[in-house]
Amino acid sequence: xxxxxxxxxxxxxxxxxxxxxxxxxxxxxxxxxxxxxxxxxxxxxxxxxxxxxxxxxxxxxxxxxxxxxxxxxxxxxxxxxxxxxxxxxxxxxxxxxxxxxxxxxxxxxxxxxxxxxxxxxxxxxxxxxxxxxxxxxxxxxxxxxxxxxxxxxxxxxxxxxxxxxxxxxxxxxxxxxxxxxxxxxxxxxxxxxxxxxxxxxxxxxxxxxxxxxxxxxxxxxxxxxxxxxxxxxxxxxxxxxxxxxxxxxxxxxxxxxxxxxxxxxxxxxxxxxxxxxxxxxxxxxxxxxxxxxxxxxxxxxxxxxxxxxxxxxxxxxxxxxxxxxxxxxxxxxxxxxxxxxxxxxxxxxxxxxxxxxxxxxxxxxxxxxxxxxxxxxxxxxxxxxxxxxxxxxxxxxxxxxxxxxxxxxxxxxxxxxxxxxxxxxxxxxxxxxxxxxxxxxxxxxxxxxxxxxxxxxxxxxxxxxxxxxxxxxxxxxxxxxxxxxxxxxxxxxxxxxxxxxxxxxxxxxxxxxxxxxxxxxxxxxxxxxxxxxxxxxxxxxxxxxxxxxxxxx
Numbered sequence: 001x002x003x004x005x006x007x008x009x010x011x012x013x014x015x016x017x018x019x020x021x022x023x024x025x026x027x028x029x030x031x032x033x034x035x036x037x038x039x040x041x042x043x044x045x046x047x048x049x050x051x052x053x054x055x056x057x058x059x060x061x062x063x064x065x066x067x068x069x070x071x072x073x074x075x076x077x078x079x080x081x082x083x084x085x086x087x088x089x090x091x092x093x094x095x096x097x098x099x100x101x102x103x104x105x106x107x108x109x110x111x112x113x114x115x116x117x118x119x120x121x122x123x124x125x126x127x128x129x130x131x132x133x134x135x136x137x138x139x140x141x142x143x144x145x146x147x148x149x150x151x152x153x154x155x156x157x158x159x160x161x162x163x164x165x166x167x168x169x170x171x172x173x174x175x176x177x178x179x180x181x182x183x184x185x186x187x188x189x190x191x192x193x194x195x196x197x198x199x200x201x202x203x204x205x206x207x208x209x210x211x212x213x214x215x216x217x218x219x220x221x222x223x224x225x226x227x228x229x230x231x232x233x234x235x236x237x238x239x240x241x242x243x244x245x246x247x248x249x250x251x252x253x254x255x256x257x258x259x260x261x262x263x264x265x266x267x268x269x270x271x272x273x274x275x276x277x278x279x280x281x282x283x284x285x286x287x288x289x290x291x292x293x294x295x296x297x298x299x300x301x302x303x304x305x306x307x308x309x310x311x312x313x314x315x316x317x318x319x320x321x322x323x324x325x326x327x328x329x330x331x332x333x334x335x336x337x338x339x340x341x342x343x344x345x346x347x348x349x350x351x352x353x354x355x356x357x358x359x360x361x362x363x364x365x366x367x368x369x370x371x372x373x374x375x376x377x378x379x380x381x382x383x384x385x386x387x388x389x390x391x392x393x394x395x396x397x398x399x400x401x402x403x404x405x406x407x408x409x410x411x412x413x414x415x416x417x418x419x420x421x422x423x424x425x426x427x428x429x430x431x432x433x434x435x436x437x438x439x440x441x442x443x444x445x446x447x448x449x450x451x452x453x454x455x456x457x458x459x460x461x462x463x464x465x466x467x468x469x470x471x472x473x474x475x476x477x478x479x480x481x482x483x484x485x486x487x488x489x490x491x492x493x494x495x496x497x498x499x500x501x502x503x504x505x506x507x508x509x510x511x512x513x514x515x516x517x518x519x520x521x522x523x524x525x526x527x528x529x530x531x532x533x534x535x536x537x538x539x540x541x542x543x544x545x546x547x548x549x550x551x552x553x
Contacts, residue, residue, distance in 0.1 A: 020422060020528035022429045028355035028517035032506050035513070038067065038347035042320070043339035043500045050338060051324025052229050052297040052372050053089055060320050060346075061298050064370050067350045068302035072357035076301030076367060077389050084296040085372055085383045086232040091291040092118055092126070092225075098247070099285045100133070105258050109251055111288075112327070115205070116224040117245030119290060120193075122233075127287040128243045131159040131202045133280040135256070137270030138163050139192045139204070145177050146273055150199050153277040159203030159243075159284045160196050161252065164189070165212035167271045169445045177273070183447030187212075190377055197239045203284060204244045207252040207263075214446035219494045220246050222326040222336065229376040231383065232294060243286070255282065297321075297372040299380045301389060304356055306365040306524065312552065313390045314523045315367040315398035315462075316352060316516075317381065317453045318345035319374030323494060333496040340488065340498050344404035346370055348513060355517050362524035364396060371453050374402075381456035393545045394552035396523055397423050397463040397530055399516055400454035406504040407484050409511055410470025412439045417449035420538075421463040422530035423523075430518040434511070439471050442482070461542035463530050465519065469512055529553040 041047070041063065048056040065081040075081045095111035109115050119126040137149040139162035147167075166187035168176035178184045185191050189206055196204035210216050224246065247255075253263045259280040269275055300320065306312065322338030337343075349368045356366055367390060371380030385392070413431070415438045418424060431438055441448060449455065454464035471481040492498040523530075529552070532539035546553040 073302030156200035182444035381453035393549035
């Protein structure tokens with residue numbers, strides 16, 4: 001039956017041997033009213049975009065604790081519903097233009113429309129002064145892959161110019177030094193800034209390009225202007241650049257042309273492991289002031305204790321935060337309400353908690369974790385994973401829910417990162433019960449597996465599933481599904497028009513929630529401890545964690 005439904009499923013099962021203890025689970029009693037009401041409430045203007053450290057956070061935390069308690073959960077952090085996450089908020093202001101000069105040619109670029117920049121340093125004033133520009137290709141130093149874009153150049157005090165994504169993102173398949181079209185962590189902006197800092201750079205500028213970035217300049221401008229939250233830095237913290245930012249592709253083309261270089265030619269050269277960094281002979285300068293505020297944001301944690309094995313945990317994650325105030329829409333609306341991203345996922349935590357509570361406690365404990373500061377770099381999830389309330393070696397696995405796009409029912413679900421772990425067996429069994437199939441992520445170059453909260457847990461060895469709504473819609477098929485996804489990315493994602501709509505068709509979302517309910521329950525009544533598949537980058541961490549634990553995996 002499984003093979004008849006999906007050849008991909010059979011392939012996954014073969015790669016995920018041995019088969020696990022997976023029992024059938026009946027449908028859950030999941031409330032659509034809960035989904036609608038909480039999504040509407042969280043994305044209302046009253047919550048002001050749910051920026052961490054604001055009144056919007058206070059309202060969100062209060063709503064979640066109230067609803068978790070009503071669902072029958074217990075406080076998840078030693079009697080408390082919350083886990084404090086120490087953050088610093090830095091709000092840049094009074095931005096000078098980005099000035100590029102070589103003493104003869106001066107180029108001046110305006111903040112927002114042509115470049116954006118922030119600092120991670122807690123300085124009242126940021127100044128990048130006459131910093132030499134160096135083009136460093138994709139900005140990757142990966143010895144295990146025989147790759148170093150910084151080889152042969154000292155960028156101390158200089159500003160590196162970096163391409164977005166990784167070198168083989170245009171490869172049709174998934175084979176290559178950097179997994180072909182599928183983005184690796186080396187392609188993420190977080191990595192590029194971290195590596196630039198390790199190399200001693202004063203500044204780092206990523207060249208925006210819509211296709212390899214998987215979002216337009218409007219998303220960059222909205223996300224990188226206004227208050228920015230970061231993890232507070234402790235002793236012996238890694239080095240930081242003075243300024244990190246992005247430039248429009250045509251801005252980069254103009255700068256490189258003035259330096260006697262061609263962006264397209266350099267981009268082609270950067271695909272090779274033999275690429276040599278190019279010193280451009282120009283100096284970059286800019287400055288801006290910063291308002292700085294330290295505060296403790298909050299993860300919200302509820303738990304349904306297991307009936308027979310309460311010290312074994314299945315985790316559900318979703319981020320409650322969004323961008324607060326952002327670049328205004330043409331009508332002047334500047335509240336990024338985040339209805340789809342991620343009021344829907346937050347509402348799903350409550351709806352699933354209610355359904356599991358009605359069904360009664362399974363064998364293992366179910367954890368419902370609403371994390372903060374995902375939009376700032378998965379900060380709440382990383383903080384929990386580094387300071388787990390429930391030991392990671394006793395955490396069986398988990399499900400992440402990030403943005404339920406309202407698309408009506410589909411014949412499939414989209415799996416981000418298929419074939420990575422034995423959790424695929426649970427997924428395929430749940431899909432058989434639902435009469436649906438799995439579709440690998442159609443945009444692997446976007447690197448979604450490294451862009452949501454599950455990554456913080458996966459990085460520390462916990463097997464995690466990230467499943468999105470389907471692409472093959474019952475009404476309109478794959479063409480309609482792709483069009484809807486594109487429309488959301490172009491017109492609402494990380495913008496003021498990601499708003500609640502009373503006319504939404506929730507049938508597809510509710511079908512996905514049944515799948516997630518079934519998955520969580522299957523894991524919670526199983527006796528198996530799923531692991532990462534052989535060869536996966538996270539398996540060694542899990543194996544080491546399990547070997548050092550007397551209980552759990």
